[in-house]
Amino acid sequence: MSSAAGANPFKRSKIDPSAQPASTKTIGTHSGTFQADEALGVWLLRQTPTYRKAKVVRSRDKDVLGPLDIVIDVGGVYDHATLRYDHHQRGYDERFDDKDGGTPRCTKLSASGLVYRHYGREVIKAYYPDLIDDQLELAYTKMYSSFMEAIDAIDTGVEQYPEGTQV
Secondary structure (H helix, E strand, C coil), rough: CCCCCCCCCCCCCCCHHHHHHCCCCCCEEECCCCCCHHHHHHHCCCCCCCCCCEEEECCCCHHHHCCCCEEECCCCCHHHHCCCCCCCCCCCCCEECCCCCCCCCCCCCCCHHHHHHHHHHHHHHHCCCCCCCHHHHHHHHHHHHHHHHHHHHHHEEEEEEECCCCC
């Protein structure tokens, strides 16, 4: 696979996304112990131009979280239109969608999985801007399968080994 220009699309760009200006947006997440899913979700968001180096507010107070630009892993709401990405509500059953129609996943999306669903391609493009659409989709799905799903599984209670397995 090569891009139209013939360059290796998987070679990291000379652009340093971290050198871009800081955002004026604010990311909200819960107070208390910082866990892998929201820590990763915040990191993912801060790789995008919209939230690059954005301030992070940690609270469980709805009055504090309400006016923030985006909120993850707290608030009891998953709604992309209002930029709220929590997975702690009854009836929640969001899972990663494979375009190839593979085996349905047993893992529900955690806060970082929800962020990845909506912003993962943008994060990948920030570091690999020369990827064409097919390559971006491959990288997006592969990154979920080989890394993100493990974070989701840990946070949403997927057993690592079937009952009775000796490790």
